[in-house]
Amino acid sequence: MTTHITPPRPAARITSAAQALEVANALAARFAAGAARRDRERLLPREELTELFASGLGSITVPEAFGGPALPNAVLAQVTAILSEADGAIGQVPQNHFYALEVLRVNGSPQQQARLYGEVLAGVHFGNALAEFSSASAHQRHTRLERHGEQWQVIGQKFYATGSLFAGRVPTAALGEDGKERLVFLPADAPGLTIVDDWSGFGQRTTGSGTVTFDATPADEQDIVPFQTAFERPTPVGPLAQLLHAAIDQGIGRAAWRDMLDFVRSQSRPWIDSGVEKASDDPLTLDRIGQLTARLQAGDALLELAGEAVDVAQRHTDAATVAEASIAVARARAWTTETSLAAGNLLFELAGSRATLADFNFDRHWRNARTHTLHDPVRWKYPAIGNYVLNGVLPPRRGTI
Structure with a gap:
């Protein structure tokens, strides 16, 4: 069954660079006020991130063909810097979201793009589960995507999963049976998917960059996007x-x-x-x-x-x-x-x-x-x-x- 995620709050629509920068500056003014306390007490910015994705900023790179504004990347960088000046952790969380959207743009099927971009326009936040903590080299990954009968399953563990604690989907890098990586846009509440708040870095303390475990987590075929070919x-x-x-x-x-x-x-x-x-x-x-x-x-x-x-x-x-x-x-x-x-x-x-x-x-x-x-x-x-x-x-x- 094709998955569909509903955001915690419906998102506004941003249609221009000027509007995006205005919204980013307004959010930044509010976020900056509590940044020192959030860092000191390690208070996760759940409400702030809900507000961020409800503002429409999460969809500013969605292509025009799918209803988005496709704003220039210099504007995306400005928005990111504005949010990061207010609170470095909040500014970092959307990075993987936009990264996943770019993978979707270059490698997703039209059907996948229409459905997943539609979720983003509605206000859904994509997290990430890419890196692994226990491999001998930073580029090595062991999380697998396996076929069991009629069902695909993700098996493995990730770390540095920035933003996944707050996300509706967790795009996950997994090795297919052919040895090539896919990016699996798993729902955050999928069975067997566990997100642990165990990030203990001395900086960027509230990014939620901890562990994600996949215990035979079922994956819908429509949520599986080629990943490795984006670098081949x-x-x-x-x-x-x-x-x-x-x-x-x-x-x-x-x-x-x-x-x-x-x-x-x-x-x-x-x-x-x-x-x-x-x-x-x-x-x-x-x-x-x-x-x-x-x-x-x-x-x-x-x-x-x-x-x-x-x-x-x-x-x-x-x-x-x-x-x-x-x-x-x-x-x-x-x-x-x-x-x-x-x-x-x-x-x-x-x-x-x-x-x-x-x-x-x-x-x-x-x-x-x-x-x-x-x-x-x-x-x-x-x-x-x-x-x-x-x-x-x-x-x-x-x-x-």
């Missing part, structure tokens, strides 16, 4: 995934920058040798703030360029456009990784000892940046960029560059 040929799936990761880091960096400015203006004291009466007049402080501000604004520009490159790769998909998108996104991701970490560190250097008090919970910015930037190491991005521009070597086709 050129597609924008990988660049789009990395674009959103870069936007998350950009937002986290901006949050640290914003709190730093507010604190230096209102509470920091000038150093004895500065010769000024206010910390905000300290010339060394001004220099460091100016440098970080320039780096953050450069990050915005790199994200916009990367989003445009992904747009081109989606419209005219071939090895050249996908490679160019991957490299453009790698530039943005490397830059925002380093800038977000620098911002979390500079906040304390310039704000001073008082900023370390637990009441402010400013350390969450660095913890969030450090945790999230481990997703795909920067040390592998710069060599890929250099090899492309110097030797014309195309980057690997997967979701990590």
